[in-house]
Amino acid sequence: MSVTSLRGRMLEAFRGKVFLFMSVTGGIFIIFIFQLINLQFIQGSYYTTRARSNIEDNVPVPASRGEVYDRHFDIQSSSNKVIASNRPSFNITTVPAKFENKKQMAEIVQRVAVLLGVDSFELLREMDKANPWQRIVIKEDVSFDIVVSIASHEELYEHIMWEDAPVRVYNYGPVFSHVMGYIGSIDPGEYDKLKDQGYKYYQKIGKNGIEKQYDNFLRGTDGSVKRIVDVHNRTEGEELGDEPVSGNNLVLSLDYELQNVAYTAMQDKMGSVVAVKPSTGEILVLLSKPDFDPNLITSKNASDILASLQSDEQKPFLNRAIQSKYPPASTFKIITSIAALEDEKWQPDWRYFCSGHYILKGLQDRSYQCYKGQSHGNLDMIGAIGMSCNVYFYNLGYKIGPTSIINYAKYLCMDKVTGIDLPGEISGFVPSKQWKMKTFGQGWFDGDTINLAIGQGFTSITPVALCDLVSAIVNKGIVYKPHLVREVRSQDNATVIKRIEREKLFEIPLSARTIETVTSGMRFGVTNGTSARLNYLKVPIAAKTGTVQTRSVVKSDNTQHAWFVGFAPFGGSAEDSVVVVVMVEYGVAGAIAAVPVGEAVFSKMISMGYFNDTQK
Amino acid sequence: MIRRSDLAKFDLWLIVFVVILSLIGIFTIYSAGFDAVTKINNGMYKKQIISFVIGLVLMFGIMVINFRIIEQNCFYIYIGLLFIVILTSFLAPSIRGTRAWIDFGFFSIQPSEFMKIAAIVMLAKYLELRERDIQNFRELFVPAIITLVPVFFIMLQPDFGTAMIFIPVLFVMLFAAGADITHLVSVASIALIALLIPTYITHHEWLHAETYNPVISFFQKGSGVFILIAVLIFISAVFFAFRFIFAKKSYRRIYIPATVLSIGLVLAVILQRSLRDYQKNRILVYLNPDLDPKGAGYNVIQAKIAIGSGGFFGKGYLSGTQTQYGFLPEKTSDFVFPVIAEEWGFFGALVVILLMFGIIYQGLKIALEAKDKFSSLLAFGLSSLFLFHAIINVGMVIGLTPVTGIPLCFVSYGGTNLIMCMIAVGILLSIKMSKSS
Known part of the structure; x- marks a missing residue:
């Protein structure tokens, strides 16, 4: 009996335990169901997104960069001068995070490096450093054949992708190198600054010149294609994402023909050429030598070429028209003349006698020479400007004093940037008494004054600023900001999105007498003086030359910089006028080195009909 | 041998649940068997069908032959x-x-x-x-x-x-x-202490290495922990002796916890001090798969993505992206449940869980109705075997329990496991039939 009851009790106990076990089982299954609800409903959209991102590979479709034309662009014409355009090509890319492990990555990268002829060691180092989910460009601008051979061996090139990537083409290579600048991969510093403006880490960005200045117009908006991929990144399908929006086109104020003539005329001289229409500020020619071919350096794989250009001691990347300043030399006599006449301390027909020497009285008399010590005889102001007589301007400078000259140099903005639409412009420099005291701990000497008067010594200006100086005279005291772009056009060129209007930079009230005297002096320089070489041209030119005493670091024999500044037509309407500035570094005496370049540009302008209204 | 009256005790529900779940498994293995690129099926489902047929034969065979043969041998x-x-x-x-x-x-x-x-x-x-x-x-x-x-x-x-x-x-x-709960709890406690302390320390060192933690410094530095162990051993020895000297059972309340704690601590100290860095990393990833999303944590992360993206009705049979494009690993074996949850959604996952519960429920019912202790315990043990497979497998793929390679009974690919499970069901069926013979 007791056995049965014991058995019964134990059976009861067993029942209780099984029920308990069953309840716990049920509880655990309910917890599982709750977790399923959590994963599939509460966090459902998160996991759906992650599942999508597993199979989606957003391949950017680069926007086509805007084209760039010269000033004679005509939408009807088929012979427009296209300075920059694009050519379809491919990039080979990869994403380091997609590889299963380092070993697989190294293997495949090595294989693809051999195929593409790039340095696999360098590439692996780059992949190690980068954010593993960023796409890395292995090689830019590869041929379709290479793409085909990668696509047809997916098993050998797992995780290696290709994408459309138009290549920038600069059709005239070095001729427009400093104007156009070039594009290159955005570097981490630039990316940090610009990512808020929609730039992506894999994009190309304008690095210099127009490409940089107008990047926002040129770049357009990248589109994308969604590739549906499996775990090995093999393509399962494609979905169209956003369409790329091409960049806008630019019509420059530059004239291809003139630029080309100037480029040819400069040969292998160092220096720069600038031509501006004073009535609008439009730049017709902007050239700097030595140059470079931007086509060679836009590719990521051209870093060697880029580095060697950057370390070249002739500084080919330097845009000498806006980034170099030189003593203005005799071209400064224009400012001294303006100061003397505007301050009414001098009359144009008042004369000085040039004996070839000027004696500066002092504790110890010092003698200053005219060019080669030759006498110019008795000169009025027109003659003095035309013959570029130093002795005349020593006397004049001494008479009117430094303050007046310095003031006019500043009124004419010789110490400011011109605001040209290119990055990296520097300003010229105009000294002052306070500056000299602060810098040298010395007062202003008379010797400083007479050096100032003829543009030697402390003053320095950029070629583009000299353009503005002469523009002020030609355009009756109003100077418009020099600019390179006339129009921003839509991708199909049908609509003008933005027209760059002339913008006044500064205005200086100049009397008609001052303008007439200075321009006549410059005209005299062509008819009788240092620029006589231009006298034969059918349109009257007025010009001034200048020679900067300097010491060469590159060449040993030629130790003078040569300036030429001229405008045409003399006596014509300001609307038609063009100012040309030529600077040749380390030439021999202004006239010899710089004048022929000016001559070539003016001659071409005449034959192209720039001054037809005047010629009639 | 089976008699006519026994047929009334035929557990039809259990058989139905098992067959449906196995068929779900076969269909899922078929779906998970496609190569992402070639779209060719790896044919694993065929082997699973053969195993299923063998399993059915053995299941009914054991039901007919009677489980007593197994008991005797x-x-x-x-x-x-x-x-x-x-x-x-x-x-x-x-x-x-x-x-x-x-x-x-x-x-x-x-x-x-x-x-x-x-x-x-x-x-x-x-x-x-x-x-x-x-x-x-x-x-x-x-x-x-x-x-x-x-x-x-x-x-x-x-x-x-x-x-x-x-x-x-x-x-x-x-x-x-009917084992003494105190004994079971004591053994379980020793294991818990020995495992949890090193885990806790490893986790803490990784999370906030700089902050001072009295528990850890007590454990890691000085001889504090050894003194504690010695004191505990002394206490348990003394009270263990008292229990026999004074024949008072109530001393158990003192010496059992003291013994459990001391043994647990000794094991914990040994384990903690012998853990290598890579082993510590494993523990960390074990607890938190997101720490190693490309390595050990990858499977669970992809499984959760598969399940979570399934929604209510799923992406459709043969259309789960995680499954079909190869992101989900081990998708025919240990990670078969996420395939169902992805392609059939919450609905499919719920059906599987309920079927699994139904099988365990039927098994436990058989354990309750069995006429002798052996049959009861056997039915109970087999049911619990199904349960622990389900807990560990499903718990792992939904991210609640650590990653351990265990198949989901009846569903996962694997002939031996399927046949073993069917044999177990055969035994259950046999127990049910023979209960009043």
Whole structure:
């Protein structure tokens, strides 16, 4: 009996335990169901997104960069001068995070490096450093054949992708190198600054010149294609994402023909050429030598070429028209003349006698020479400007004093940037008494004054600023900001999105007498003086030359910089006028080195009909 | 042999659940078997169908033959299987680092799967024989040996997942057989202390290495912990002696916790100080798969993505992106549940869970209705075997329990596991039929 009851009790106990076990089982299954609800409903959209991102590979479709034309662009014409355009090509890319492990990555990268002829060691180092989910460009601008051979061996090139990537083409290579600048991969510093403006880490960005200045117009908006991929990144399908929006086109104020003539005329001289229409500020020619071919350096794989250009001691990347300043030399006599006449301390027909020497009285008399010590005889102001007589301007400078000259140099903005639409412009420099005291701990000497008067010594200006100086005279005291772009056009060129209007930079009230005297002096320089070489041209030119005493670091024999500044037509309407500035570094005496370049540009302008209204 | 009246006791529901779940498994294995690129099926589902058919034959065979044959020969079955498992552990070819398979050319068998049933039968038999003495702590020794010997050799293979499943089954069978709860809790506590302290320290060192934590500094620095252990051992020794000197059972309340704590601490200290850095990393990833999203954590992360993106009705059969494009690993075996949850959504996952619960429920009902202790314990043990497979497998793929390679019964690809499960169901059916004979 007791056995049965014991058995019964134990059976009861067993029942209780099984029920308990069953309840716990049920509880655990309910917890599982709750977790399923959590994963599939509460966090459902998160996991759906992650599942999508597993199979989606957003391949950017680069926007086509805007084209760039010269000033004679005509939408009807088929012979427009296209300075920059694009050519379809491919990039080979990869994403380091997609590889299963380092070993697989190294293997495949090595294989693809051999195929593409790039340095696999360098590439692996780059992949190690980068954010593993960023796409890395292995090689830019590869041929379709290479793409085909990668696509047809997916098993050998797992995780290696290709994408459309138009290549920038600069059709005239070095001729427009400093104007156009070039594009290159955005570097981490630039990316940090610009990512808020929609730039992506894999994009190309304008690095210099127009490409940089107008990047926002040129770049357009990248589109994308969604590739549906499996775990090995093999393509399962494609979905169209956003369409790329091409960049806008630019019509420059530059004239291809003139630029080309100037480029040819400069040969292998160092220096720069600038031509501006004073009535609008439009730049017709902007050239700097030595140059470079931007086509060679836009590719990521051209870093060697880029580095060697950057370390070249002739500084080919330097845009000498806006980034170099030189003593203005005799071209400064224009400012001294303006100061003397505007301050009414001098009359144009008042004369000085040039004996070839000027004696500066002092504790110890010092003698200053005219060019080669030759006498110019008795000169009025027109003659003095035309013959570029130093002795005349020593006397004049001494008479009117430094303050007046310095003031006019500043009124004419010789110490400011011109605001040209290119990055990296520097300003010229105009000294002052306070500056000299602060810098040298010395007062202003008379010797400083007479050096100032003829543009030697402390003053320095950029070629583009000299353009503005002469523009002020030609355009009756109003100077418009020099600019390179006339129009921003839509991708199909049908609509003008933005027209760059002339913008006044500064205005200086100049009397008609001052303008007439200075321009006549410059005209005299062509008819009788240092620029006589231009006298034969059918349109009257007025010009001034200048020679900067300097010491060469590159060449040993030629130790003078040569300036030429001229405008045409003399006596014509300001609307038609063009100012040309030529600077040749380390030439021999202004006239010899710089004048022929000016001559070539003016001659071409005449034959192209720039001054037809005047010629009639 | 089976009699006409027995047919009334035929557990139709259990058979229906098992067949439906197995068919779901076969269809899922078919779906998960496509290559992402070639779109060619790897044909695993065919092998699973063959295993299913063999399983059905064995299931009904055992139901008809009567499980008593197994009961009578349980010792020989156990010893024979153990011998095969040991041989396998040492002699079998290593497949993916594990010596668990005997290869017969066109099919291979994993003896450790059958060992699960053999051990449960042995445990049920022993616990029935020792029913009256099971409260005695010494009686726990033999069940422990029955379980831990195969566990040891399976660990050698090494097949951690398979080995692990024996332990909770042993515990709940001891519990059901009437073992002293104090004993079970004590043993479990020792294991918990020994495992949790090193885990906690590792986790803390990783999370806030700089901040001062009195518990950890007590454990890591100085001799504090050793003094504590010594004091605990002293206390337990004294009170253990008192218990016999004064014959007062109530001293158990003092010396048992003291002993449990001291042993647990000793093991914890040994474990903590012998952990290498890579082992610590494993523990961390074990607890938090997101720490190693490309390595150990990858599987669970992809499984959760598959499940979570399934929504209510799923992406459709053969249309799960995680499954079909190869992001989900081990999708036919351990990670088969996410395939269902992705392609059939919450609905499909719920059906599987409910079917699994139904099988366990039917098994436990059979355990309650069985006429003798052995049958009850056997039915209970087999049901718990299904349960622990389900808890560990589903818990892992939904991110609630650590990653351990264990299949989901009836659903996962794997002939031996499926056949083992069907045999277990055959035994259950047989128990139900023979209850009043």
